[in-house]
Amino acid sequence: xxxxxxxxxxxxxxxxxxxxxxxxxxxxxxxxxxxxxxxxxxxxxxxxxxxxxxxxxxxxxxxxxxxxxxxxxxxxxxxxxxxxxxxxxxxxxxxxxxxxxxxxxxxxxxxxxxxxxxxxxxxxxxxxxxxxxxxxxxxxxx
Ligand code: AMP
Numbered sequence: 001x002x003x004x005x006x007x008x009x010x011x012x013x014x015x016x017x018x019x020x021x022x023x024x025x026x027x028x029x030x031x032x033x034x035x036x037x038x039x040x041x042x043x044x045x046x047x048x049x050x051x052x053x054x055x056x057x058x059x060x061x062x063x064x065x066x067x068x069x070x071x072x073x074x075x076x077x078x079x080x081x082x083x084x085x086x087x088x089x090x091x092x093x094x095x096x097x098x099x100x101x102x103x104x105x106x107x108x109x110x111x112x113x114x115x116x117x118x119x120x121x122x123x124x125x126x127x128x129x130x131x132x133x134x135x136x137x138x139x140x141x142x
Contacts, residue, residue, distance in 0.1 A: 001087065001088045002084065002085060002086065002087055002088065003082055003083065003086050003105055006119050006120070006123050007115075010119055011113075014113060015033045016040070017039075017040055018042065018071070019041075019042045019047050019070060019072035020070050020071070021070065022067065022071070023067050023070075024067040024068065026071050027055065036052050036116070037050065037051035037102040037116075038050055039114065040075045045109065046079060046106070046111060047077065048075035048076055050074060050076070054076070080098065080100070081103060081104045082094075082103050088120055088124065091103060091115065091120060092120050092124065101116055102114060102115070102116050102117075103115050
């Protein structure tokens with residue numbers, strides 16, 4: 001199973017935000033889209049990723065003033081991305097080892113989707129169910 005298969009099932013919509021807008025605007029966007037992370041896109045493309053975890057950590061450190069700081073102040077600039085041809089298995093390993101739950105998908109430098117840990121788990125459960133059905137059919141045939 002490849003990332004392209006996951007995107008075919010879930011769609012290619014990706015929420016993005018400008019690095020210069022305030023964190024208060026980020027909170028509005030996270031709540032409005034009911035998501036946990038947003039890809040930060042500036043004038044020269046993907047500039048980073050920011051998740052609810054970044055907001056919680058920095059709110060604890062900085063306090064309420066954080067709300068007027070720009071998104072660029074709290075985002076992770078060194079963003080790990082994948083391509084549609086990558087396998088779901090390889091992405092599962094990276095997400096588990098590096099402890100992040102969202103990976104933007106790029107194709108020829110263009111943002112073409114985002115995969116969350118929930119999408120990865122759903123896809124692996126589907127694969128396991130399929131193998132189980134095949135095994136049961138094989139056993140039933142005698
Ligand atoms: P998350 O698990 O997605 O809520 O993110 C946990 C931490 O990892 C946060 O500091 C994020 O900014 C960062 N993060 C999330 N996704 C990525 C990614 N694809 N590449 C690099 N860092 C990430």
